[in-house]
Amino acid sequence: MVRNKTLGSRTFEIANIIVLGLLLISCIYPLWYTFCVSISDKSAANAGLVTIFPIGFSLSPYKEIINDRLFFNSFWISIQRTVLGTGLSLLITVLMAYPLARPKKDFKARNAFMWILVFCMLFNGGLIPWYLTIQNYHLLNTIWALVLGGGVPVFDVILIMNFFRNLPKELNEAAVVDGAGPWSILFRVYIPCSIPVLAAVALFLSVYHWNEFFNGLVLMNTSDKYPLQTYIQQLVVNIPVGTNLTPEQYKKLSELSNRTLNAAKVFIAMVPMLVVYPFLQKYFVSGIMLGAVKE
Amino acid sequence: MRKLGHQKHYYLMLLPGMVWLVMFSIVPMFGIAMAFQNYNPGNGLFKSEWVGLDNFKYMFQLNDSKTVILNTFIIAVGKIVFNLLIPLIFAILLNELRSLRYKKLVQTVVYLPHFLSWVIMSTIVIGIFGYYGVVNTIIGMFGVDPKLFMADAGIFRQLLIGTDVWKEFGYNAIIYLAALTGVNPNLYEAAAIDGANRWQLIRRVTLPALTTTVVLLGVLSLGNVLNAGFDQVYNLYNPLVYSTGDILDTWVYRLGLQNLQFSLATAAGLFKSVISFVLIFISYRLAYRYADYTVF
Numbered sequence: 001m002v003r004n005k006t007l008g009s010r011t012f013e014i015a016n017i018i019v020l021g022l023l024l025i026s027c028i029y030p031l032w033y034t035f036c037v038s039i040s041d042k043s044a045a046n047a048g049l050v051t052i053f054p055i056g057f058s059l060s061p062y063k064e065i066i067n068d069r070l071f072f073n074s075f076w077i078s079i080q081r082t083v084l085g086t087g088l089s090l091l092i093t094v095l096m097a098y099p100l101a102r103p104k105k106d107f108k109a110r111n112a113f114m115w116i117l118v119f120c121m122l123f124n125g126g127l128i129p130w131y132l133t134i135q136n137y138h139l140l141n142t143i144w145a146l147v148l149g150g151g152v153p154v155f156d157v158i159l160i161m162n163f164f165r166n167l168p169k170e171l172n173e174a175a176v177v178d179g180a181g182p183w184s185i186l187f188r189v190y191i192p193c194s195i196p197v198l199a200a201v202a203l204f205l206s207v208y209h210w211n212e213f214f215n216g217l218v219l220m221n222t223s224d225k226y227p228l229q230t231y232i233q234q235l236v237v238n239i240p241v242g243t244n245l246t247p248e249q250y251k252k253l254s255e256l257s258n259r260t261l262n263a264a265k266v267f268i269a270m271v272p273m274l275v276v277y278p279f280l281q282k283y284f285v286s287g288i289m290l291g292a293v294k295e
Numbered sequence: 296m297r298k299l300g301h302q303k304h305y306y307l308m309l310l311p312g313m314v315w316l317v318m319f320s321i322v323p324m325f326g327i328a329m330a331f332q333n334y335n336p337g338n339g340l341f342k343s344e345w346v347g348l349d350n351f352k353y354m355f356q357l358n359d360s361k362t363v364i365l366n367t368f369i370i371a372v373g374k375i376v377f378n379l380l381i382p383l384i385f386a387i388l389l390n391e392l393r394s395l396r397y398k399k400l401v402q403t404v405v406y407l408p409h410f411l412s413w414v415i416m417s418t419i420v421i422g423i424f425g426y427y428g429v430v431n432t433i434i435g436m437f438g439v440d441p442k443l444f445m446a447d448a449g450i451f452r453q454l455l456i457g458t459d460v461w462k463e464f465g466y467n468a469i470i471y472l473a474a475l476t477g478v479n480p481n482l483y484e485a486a487a488i489d490g491a492n493r494w495q496l497i498r499r500v501t502l503p504a505l506t507t508t509v510v511l512l513g514v515l516s517l518g519n520v521l522n523a524g525f526d527q528v529y530n531l532y533n534p535l536v537y538s539t540g541d542i543l544d545t546w547v548y549r550l551g552l553q554n555l556q557f558s559l560a561t562a563a564g565l566f567k568s569v570i571s572f573v574l575i576f577i578s579y580r581l582a583y584r585y586a587d588y589t590v591f
Binding site: 006008009012013016017019020021023024026027028030031033034037046047048049050051092093095096098099100102106107108109113114116117118120122123124125126127128129130131132133134137148149151152154157158161162181182183186207210211212213214218229230232233236247250251259262263266269270273274277278281284285288289 | 301302304305306308309311312313315316318319320321322323324325326327329385388389391392393397400401403404405406407408410411412413414415416418419421422423425426427428429431432433443445446461464465466469470473492493494518525526529530533535544547548551552557560561564565567568571572575576590591
């Protein structure tokens with residue numbers, strides 16, 4: 001980049017550094033704030049006095065959580081769901097992507113399947129039919145409702161398929177000459193060549209499963225079956241649906257919450273994401289690029 | 296013969312995914328019939344009474360439906376516009392940074408909010424904008440009375456759009472930043488030799504390099520004009536802001552699963568699905584024609 005050291009250019013540079021610094025702070029502050037509230041003194045936190053630094057110091061919310069069976073239960077359900085959901089979706093996604101990545105002369109029905117997939121991606125029956133369907137399968141209150149209920153990640157199929165299509169054709173030909181069938185080509189040639197994109201898709205899938213609260217809310221009837229996000233949602237956000245709520249009542253309701261305890265729970269729910277995030281950053285950037293730019 | 300043998304394996308590979316798709320995507324589509332019935336859970340889909348378009352007529356007669364459609368449209372369009380523009384400005388500013396380490400640090404941190412759920416984010420937003428939140432504490436220091444931001448219908452939409460843009464701007468900028476890595480550095484040098492200053496470089500080199508991306512993203516977002524973001528609205532709203540904050544998805548949820556008006560909720564959902572489907576179809580067509588973009 002060319003450097004011209006005019007006064008205007010320098011002013012711009014300093015202003016730019018400051019603006020971006022403020023944006024950076026705005027993105028990190030919420031995490032910091034939550035942490036500060038969680039370790040602050042209860043009365044100070046409830047009065048909204050915590051702004052930049054914790055006021056007082058108390059680990060009592062964390063001690064309280066250790067004895068909270070429901071919290072750990074929902075944490076465990078979220079882990080199960082994320083592992084099962086990500087694994088299953090990834091396997092099925094890869095299995096679908098390979099045939100669809102074949103040239104049309106190798107797989108005649110390819111485009112027909114493709115259209116079904118795209119139609120299902122763009123159109124759906126809506127909330128009520130979906131709910132009643134899952135109810136008819138007797139999946140309500142089971143982990144499978146959470147794992148399967150989100151549907152086939154068609155977009156991820158297309159992402160992986162596009163990646164497979166851009167692998168060199170010679171890879172496939174050489175494997176065929178060596179006598180490999182479709183299954184060994186997929187598992188021993190294509191998958192090892194696609195680790196970055198598979199990592200990106202796995203990340204997207206696991207973020208979805210970890211963060212999703214709505215299926216948990218709708219498909220689980222009892223709170224001991226809730227995944228973590230639904231548990232937290234019920235705890236912190238939920239303001240009862242009443243038609244005649246007045247501003248005063250709303251104020252009362254927001255006063256009721258135990259802010260330090262809630263903040264501690266929210267903070268713990270963020271931890272897995274914060275731990276995994278730095279390792280996966282390079283993958284999700286490449287994943288977005290694959291979704292956006294082709295060839 | 297050999298090729299036919301392979302095709303058999305291809306069908307086998309597609310089987311699990313197709314079974315899943317049929318069970319959880321296609322079977323529910325038959326449930327759409329409910330929208331044209333007076334659905335009674337006791338009778339099921341086959342024995343419920345058919346009522347033609349009555350549910351749709353009734354839906355549009357309700358005052359709520361107009362409010363909800365308008366809210367959805369305003370919030371979604373606001374999000375689309377600002378989610379295009381703010382990341383664009385951010386990407387340009389980031390591109391102007393000289394320190395690569397600082398650039399990397401900013402990037403890493405601003406992606407983060409995207410990966411936290413709206414459940415988490417709304418607890419934080421409520422913590423900050425709530426009655427006992429940071430914002431009220433700060434304006435209290437200047438002697439201003441605390442306000443119920445979260446219960447103020449007048450600013451609820453702006454709050455929704457603002458917090459959504461804040462959560463996603465870093466993530467949305469990734470694609471612009473990628474487009475900028477493709478710019479030939481010679482262009483900047485040539486322009487600088489011609490006497491262009493910093494602002495002119497941005498206007499004449501950086502911006503044109505991003506135009507196609509902006510247009511493409513804009514066209515593709517057309518399909519989202521009825522997607523105002525269920526997770527966010529559901530976790531932030533309350534009865535006091537229904538008048539400006541209630542959107543189609545939250546309305547369908549309340550109608551269907553809380554008031555158990557299955558047929559009416561399905562009709563409202565179908566209305567949204569059909570319009571979105573048509574818009575997405577059109578937007579993909581446009582993207583293909585003007586930007587050579589294809590999904591597959």
